[in-house]
Amino acid sequence: MITSTPIGEWTWELTADSGEIRPTRAAQVVAAIWNELAVRELALPGGKADVRVMNRNDPRDVHLAAEDLSMGTTPLAPRSALARAVARAEAFDGDLITVIRVECPGLWLEPGFEYRAEKLFAIHLEVWSGSLLTATLETYSDAWLTMDTRNREQPEVYAANAPRLAAALQAVSALLGTAPVPGDENHYAAPSETGFRDLRDEGPAYDDSWGTFEGLDRASLLQSRIPRSEDEYEQITEHSVRYFTIRRDGRTLGFLWASVGDAAAGYVPRTAAGDDAFDAGAAWLLALREAHGQGLAPLTALDWLAKHPARPGIGVIVEDTPRAASSLDALEELSGRY
Template structure:
């Protein structure tokens, strides 16, 4: 604010901060590297706008996979309401709720209950979130046609990728066809996608050598990318009953 008031002419000063934090469930606490984003925009000294965005579904009665979660809602919704009240008191006015989206309708104290009218989509997680994560991840690497399939209906084997003590994602391969890839851990934030790009490129290396998907999984685990991309945690791969189950794991915890 002081810097903005010292400038001359028409201008906007903006500050955007990504905020880590914890969301709760009975008996557990989970850290997300991008739980909220705070955007502050200042037009000279005449107008100040503070925007709070959340990247968690812990405040909702139904999660983004359209499943009821009353216990998680009970743990977290009062925390969001208290935070909004504190911000309102600090800034001297009630918040203006944002526009409704496919999951919920914002209010001055949190979100409306989407169960009243039902979810807008039967599978919004699979319809929107998974493709969006995939596009964001693959935008970081050059396009190529020489890749393993991205989806499978078979169970998958996977390794956990960890960097600096934090789980960043999971590199996986199908047990029944030629599908393999990397699932970024959403709660790890931007770093999960940075790491994932390196592991996808390593899978391409395996593909160029003619390795099948499962052989490629073993190969990349033994020959990880640069140290900044993290390391494999397990000595042997874990098993998920489906790619959907692994996406569930990477998207929530």
């Protein structure tokens, strides 16, 4: 399963032995970590990077905010977006915090198949006053776990993916000259220095943690993108649903659904599609609000949206007629698994 919040993380700390850790050095560390992930196809071209420089004593005093920088095959290639932003960051002096964050598309493996997630990992690096550097690696997939986040054992998936993560963590530790500090156990998993602890014996912290928490996290991310309103359909249902697939440029972004038995309708983002799934979903939710404002029943709203498509930038409906899912949970399973 792919999540919208981290399943686990690992942090390395470095202090300056002599001189100052400048933004260029920080970016070189990020690029080196990215390269170690890329060797194992845990990072692929097409990701996004942010660079921020702010006053340490007043983080609201932002000197530089460069966002959504496109990442190619060589993160710090001359004249690349990231290289230009780092050059701008070099112009600032003082008691500053420099933050570089890179979201890494990558591949997770299943028997006979490989799948791409637009945010399989994220590299988050901070430099404090030029003297302390912390690098954090986050993952958003449960492919490294002996049990997935819905409490199902997955020996073949684990065997195909866990060694890739362990090798990457070892390589980054060798690169930085220090062992990682695993993040705290969370409701999904328990990180260790080599990946994750095996929870088969003691059991996970929560039953079906993905089903319990991911829906709430997704809803929060979607609702943060649109104005609050009382004029909308219910967001959950115990009934079966009908749905349309939303696709753009050959990639599935999510699923527009309606209940067959009550006044519920909504949009389920395909988490592996990354932020695009949520940005498109926000627009489709606004379209559903328009249908609700016209007094349309949920299934009628699906038909209305198919006949009055939204702007192409948010994706298009693929099917001529809606598909059936036995439950909203089944549709969410589809959207989070692949």
